Amino acid sequence: MIEMRELRKNFSVRVKAGRLRRQKREVAAVDGVSLSIARGEMVGYIGPNGAGKSTTLKMLTGVLTPTSGEVSVCGLRPVPQRTRLALRIGVVFGQRSQLWWDLPLRESFRLLRHVYRVPATEHAARLRRCEELLDLRAFLDTPVRQLSLGQRMRGELTAALLHGPEVLFLDEPTIGLDVVSKQAVRSFLGELGRTGDVTLVLTTHDLADIERLCHRLVVIDHGHVVHDGTIEQLHTRYGSRRRVVADLDVPLPPGFTLPGATLTSTEADGHRVTFTLESIAAGAAVAALVTAAQVRDLSVVEPEIEDVVARLYTDVSGAP
Template sequence: MTATPPDEPVIELAGLRKEFVVRVRAGRFRRTRRLVTAVDGIDLTIRRGEMIGYIGPNGAGKSTTLKMLTGVLMPSAGEVRVCGLAPVAQRTRLALRIGVVFGQRSQLWWDLPLRDSFDLLRHVYRVPAAAHAARLRRCRELLDLDDFLDIPVRQLSLGQRMRGELTAALLHGPEVLFLDEPTIGLDVVSKQAVRAFLAELGRAGDTTLVLTTHDLADIERLCRRLVVIDHGRVVHDGSIEALHARYGSRRLVVADLEEPTSVPPTLAGAPLLRTEADGRRLVFACESATASEVVARLAGLVALRDIAIVEPDIEDVVTRLYREAVADDPRVGAEPD
């Protein structure tokens, strides 16, 4: 198996488009055919070792894109290459070079112990025994698998099964790992274990990760690059910091005062957003001023009981991004004719 050269893209999309024909009711006994565009001309390049957050609202085209990248669906138009291969035409070869984890689907054998599923996958992918053992050892250490390796998959908790799914997807050494809602339904402890494992995998730089999720905490903790799509089109491609800057999200400084004030101080570069607790709490937004500058100025003007710096909420930022997309393009959010 030949790896993609470091200077070449691992994933390339050019004008990628997917349309479906659906039948809709047009009266009591009649149905008509309607063309629905799920993915509408996506251009995207992803290089080796990148960790990409690929997000959007329900129906935006996220899962459809992943299915075209993994060879499950044939594009209606455009070009797609993954590891230099055409996903549909070369699906068997591609399967040896990618891993896929879908939160609601399993690649493990339901009635077999987890250990046996891993051994069967070694034979399915024809992985040398030494390489398989080394990768399994690493996953056992990072995901704490030893306590349930000999338990049938059907008896595992959701968190244990997801850790097993991640291991199963990585045992053949894929170049790209596609993750669709990997933490959905997990408890806090299991989420932390999965996130820590993926972060470690990303730091190694050998595997490209494409993460689709509704849990924006996953994106904030794992991904340096964020691609946001809405109604099949890319509306943002860049860092999370760039997203915050573009949509005006700001750090907040929340100051609790020793005594209430009826005339709050005015700070250059940090407008007062609101006064709370009968004048004992002031909330400032950091615009041109940094949080440390705001705190230093406040300390010289009022007696402070406590101070807190609140980071911008990415979920709020993405919501505003969607609203702007609707305002800029009347087709977004409109019902098809």
């Protein structure tokens, strides 16, 4: 569905060259990105501010013309064939709206049906599905300007899907949303992913969105792809480890070791211990602890993706 080959986008900026002079300099926002995304994939595309995420999305949607390289979406070239492409993609930008501010939400959807020339029966069927999954009915007749941020984002997602796009681009779709609204949006997108009807590319700073929705994670930094794989591969590559936390009736004997794991903390006078797993599976570690100690309670703590991504950024930038 999406092909990028050595995709580049340069911008001209003016920098100081003395007390009164400025000179022009070329800055690469996207620098040689090559990716293939298959039909039905849900891909998280993340990176720090200024990494090139939004610039990439704008080239994929035909808003920006690449400086060099090749790009196709749905078999179309985004800039020369932008009108045809618009009928086959949906776009949601967290800070921009495609709804009419003074009209009720229902009327915005009706206008979009005519913009995209969607048959009335198809439009009605898709709207009913979105109404159910996103719980829209309570505010369909409310003017967009009176909607809460969470309600408006649910409306934006519906608006992006009513013409039946093959690819959905989402840029910070849950930014600023409350917990309930975030859960509604994530559940809806998860349902889309399970059907496999839509290819989804998600950029966000909320890594919980990525963990819940995307099997594949692409990390970009300074215009370059620095990771392309599963979240599990990211954990493995950057040293992320599971932890086993055990509450004990009796503290472990001095010098106790768990092969393949490191004792990383001891609390409550030795009655709570935490082991970080290195070369041992969680099941084997749990079995060994239960055999060797009087365990009252035990839990396996999954690694935090935020920590892993922060470590990745540090490694790439060379920052301390």
